[in-house]
Amino acid sequence: MHLPSSAMSSAPKPSASSRHKALYIQVIVAVVAGILVGYFFPNLGAALRPLGDGFVKLIKMVIAPVIFLTVCTGIAGMADLKQTGRVAGKAMAYFLFFSTLALIVGMVVANVAQPGYGLHINPKSLDAGSVASFVSQAQHGHGFTEFLMRIIPATTAGAFTSGEILQVLLVAILFGISLAQMGRTGESILSFFKSLTELVFGVVRLVMYAAPIGAFGAMAFTVGRFGVSSIGNLLELVLAFYLTAFLFVCGILGLVARCMGFSIFRLIRYLKEELLIVLGTSSSESALPGLIAKLEQAGCPQGIVGLVVPMGYSFNLDGTNIYMTLAALFIAQATDVHLSLSEQTALLLVAMVSSKGAAGVTGAGFITLAATLSVVPSVPVAGMALILGIDRFMSECRSLTNLVGNAVAALVISRWENALDTNKLHAALTHSPDKT
Numbered sequence: 001m002h003l004p005s006s007a008m009s010s011a012p013k014p015s016a017s018s019r020h021k022a023l024y025i026q027v028i029v030a031v032v033a034g035i036l037v038g039y040f041f042p043n044l045g046a047a048l049r050p051l052g053d054g055f056v057k058l059i060k061m062v063i064a065p066v067i068f069l070t071v072c073t074g075i076a077g078m079a080d081l082k083q084t085g086r087v088a089g090k091a092m093a094y095f096l097f098f099s100t101l102a103l104i105v106g107m108v109v110a111n112v113a114q115p116g117y118g119l120h121i122n123p124k125s126l127d128a129g130s131v132a133s134f135v136s137q138a139q140h141g142h143g144f145t146e147f148l149m150r151i152i153p154a155t156t157a158g159a160f161t162s163g164e165i166l167q168v169l170l171v172a173i174l175f176g177i178s179l180a181q182m183g184r185t186g187e188s189i190l191s192f193f194k195s196l197t198e199l200v201f202g203v204v205r206l207v208m209y210a211a212p213i214g215a216f217g218a219m220a221f222t223v224g225r226f227g228v229s230s231i232g233n234l235l236e237l238v239l240a241f242y243l244t245a246f247l248f249v250c251g252i253l254g255l256v257a258r259c260m261g262f263s264i265f266r267l268i269r270y271l272k273e274e275l276l277i278v279l280g281t282s283s284s285e286s287a288l289p290g291l292i293a294k295l296e297q298a299g300c301p302q303g304i305v306g307l308v309v310p311m312g313y314s315f316n317l318d319g320t321n322i323y324m325t326l327a328a329l330f331i332a333q334a335t336d337v338h339l340s341l342s343e344q345t346a347l348l349l350v351a352m353v354s355s356k357g358a359a360g361v362t363g364a365g366f367i368t369l370a371a372t373l374s375v376v377p378s379v380p381v382a383g384m385a386l387i388l389g390i391d392r393f394m395s396e397c398r399s400l401t402n403l404v405g406n407a408v409a410a411l412v413i414s415r416w417e418n419a420l421d422t423n424k425l426h427a428a429l430t431h432s433p434d435k436t
Helices: 016-040 042-047 049-076 082-113 128-141 144-151 165-181 183-208 211-226 228-259 264-270 272-281 284-297 302-315 318-334 341-357 364-373 381-388 391-416 422-430
Strands: none
Touching: 016 042, 016 211, 016 272, 042 211, 049 165, 049 183, 049 211, 049 272, 049 284, 049 302, 082 165, 082 228, 082 302, 082 318, 082 341, 082 391, 144 165, 165 183, 165 302, 183 284, 211 272, 211 391, 228 264, 228 318, 228 391, 264 272, 264 391, 264 422, 272 284, 272 391, 284 302, 284 391, 284 422, 302 391, 318 341, 318 364, 318 381, 318 391, 341 364, 364 381
């Protein structure tokens, strides 16, 4: 980033599009630089973790007000409150179908490719202690009852400090409905909230200037700490997962996008900056504020985006679901556990429930996998030690797939509601952000 000197004070200020392009290029350079530093100077790379963690914390700092203000003003601005319930119902139906489809796709690929076949690993020889902490987190935080209770905050203010997206969403929905029912007396509050929304997104734009630093630190840490060589003996699983995720996005979601009148490839191009940030930080939450803003610019109503995207971050994790069934069957194959069709179906049903509580942050997929295996005795939980070293490399792909899946969901549901501004969508997807 370059600060204008006094000699250039009379020069025209750079446009928003030029700043966007500069940031996009900086993130690419930062990701490449982080990989090189982590590879050639692993100790230094591992020590740079605070840069990535710090950026993710900055983004998470503004997620709660972004969701609250977006959802609250969106619902309050809806002409018919019945639309809120209708949108939420359609979103849940969509999430249930496609998240289950993702689980099935992962299971089919695992049975066809059989990435763990022939390893013949004795579960007793594995270091179960290395995954004990993940299993403990899964058993204490991923039960369905616990998940439902976790949606309700202890206090209203507590929803904004807990880090739980669904708690903020619940409070925002209740406030939005109450504000809508106030009628004209609530117009001043609504106007104030809309001004606050502009303020918060201004903060988001400021925080995003640190994205290259965060991406650099996160990539340097990943490569420096785990090493590229750590994926060598498990390369088949990594490739199978990346290929499956690619086919799911470009094939299944691409078909959905085409039926809805837009191109999945143009959508990916439109979201390239957010995807690069996710790639660098391994966290889809780091791109949440930017995703919400981009979808609104692409013609999605604020109320629908505000409901669908935050809900999707807990209920529509396509990448995490593909990973769960693929990794579970890999462990079974590697440890010579032969699962019957009924046992695989049971695994699928358990994963359908446990996956709904996963958040789009680093490590959540691994914890959710532990939650699934801990209640399916056929597959040894200790087998997770096999993929512990490569989980970080698959985390990026999980998060990227999750983000694209939720972007498609918001567009589809907006179209179902006949509320999608197709002119804005065409303009956004036809011209890249750095040209508009």
